[in-house]
Amino acid sequence: MFARRQFTPLRPRPVSIQRDYAAQFERWVGYRLHPHARRVVAFIERQRARRQPQRVIVCNDPASSDILRATLADYIRWRAAVVQPGDSFCVVGRSRTDISRILPKRKLSVLPDPRWQPILVSSRTPDHCRGLNFRLALILDGDCFPHRGRALEQHWRAILPAIDLGPQSLLILCGSYRSRTRVNYFFRLVRQSRLPVLDLGSPPEESAGQSASATVTQPLTVMMFLHPGRLPVPPQFSPLRQAFLS
Numbered sequence: 001m002f003a004r005r006q007f008t009p010l011r012p013r014p015v016s017i018q019r020d021y022a023a024q025f026e027r028w029v030g031y032r033l034h035p036h037a038r039r040v041v042a043f044i045e046r047q048r049a050r051r052q053p054q055r056v057i058v059c060n061d062p063a064s065s066d067i068l069r070a071t072l073a074d075y076i077r078w079r080a081a082v083v084q085p086g087d088s089f090c091v092v093g094r095s096r097t098d099i100s101r102i103l104p105k106r107k108l109s110v111l112p113d114p115r116w117q118p119i120l121v122s123s124r125t126p127d128h129c130r131g132l133n134f135r136l137a138l139i140l141d142g143d144c145f146p147h148r149g150r151a152l153e154q155h156w157r158a159i160l161p162a163i164d165l166g167p168q169s170l171l172i173l174c175g176s177y178r179s180r181t182r183v184n185y186f187f188r189l190v191r192q193s194r195l196p197v198l199d200l201g202s203p204p205e206e207s208a209g210q211s212a213s214a215t216v217t218q219p220l221t222v223m224m225f226l227h228p229g230r231l232p233v234p235p236q237f238s239p240l241r242q243a244f245l246s
Contacts, residue, residue: 020042021041021042021049022038022041022042022045025041025078026038029071029074029075033071034064034067034068034071036060036064036067036068036200037067037068037072039198039200040056040071040072040172040200041071043056044056044075044170048168051167053165053167053170053171054170054171055196056171056173056195056196056197056198057173057189057195057197057198058072058174058175058198058200059176059198059199059200060176061176061200062176065176068200069102069140069141069174070102072140072174073091073102073103073138074107076089076091076136076138076170076172077089077103079170080112080117080118080136081110081111081112086113086117087134087135087136088116088132088134088136089117089134089137089138089170090120090129090132090134090136090137090138091120091121091137091138091140092121092129092137093120093122093123093141094122094123094144095123095124096122098140098141099122102140103120119134123141123151126151127158129158129159131162132162133162134163134164135164135166135168135170136169137159137163137170137171137172138172138174139159139172139173140174141175142174142175142189143176143177143178143186144175145185145186148184149184149185149186150185152185152186156185156189159171173186173195
């Protein structure tokens with residue numbers, strides 16, 4: 001009397017959701033990030049979400065260097081106060097005056113332990129961080145170190161043995177890259193490419209946006225249309241699933 005109709009389940013299409021890795025930091029800091037600063041923070045937060053040690057060399061744009069320096073200083077302060085409270089961090093700047101302008105005492109006083117957490121080092125005193133252990137390190141203005149960048153090499157050799165190698169460690173080297181300069185140690189580090197290099201002068205790659213997105217697939221819904229008057233058919237389980245349920 002009634003012909004049974006065959007219905008195939010409809011598989012929903014995957015929904016692509018673009019993750020904003022910098023949203024949590026932006027909410028904490030209280031101001032809207034510059035596009036270059038957002039790009040750097042999102043790159044580091046993507047590495048942290050993958051449980052990888054965060055390492056990056058940032059080739060900044062001279063037009064937005066001041067904004068980027070202030071944002072990176074706030075970012076490392078956020079990591080030491082919220083994400084990893086109590087961890088020590090090292091900030092290397094051109095001079096003590098420059099560091100105190102970027103990280104004033106009123107910002108350092110809100111840290112969980114402001115006595116020993118901040119390790120502030122100038123470009124002319126690389127020995128101030130020797131023999132110390134820290135998880136977070138930020139080197140600003142790597143292209144402006146004295147003696148044609150040889151002082152940066154001394155800081156680099158002092159910071160690398162001191163920084164932790166765990167998944168929560170952070171190392172950011174920031175500076176302006178000029179391709180025609182050959183005598184600076186910062187440019188040599190960029191050309192060697194031993195660490196990920198993020199060039200803010202170039203447009204964002206499409207692969208970065210694809211890696212930042214996550215594909216969420218909704219659970220499969222099976223629509224069963226039974227003959228009227230028949231009992232529903234119990235679902236079929238595999239032998240392993242049946243042994244687990246029995």
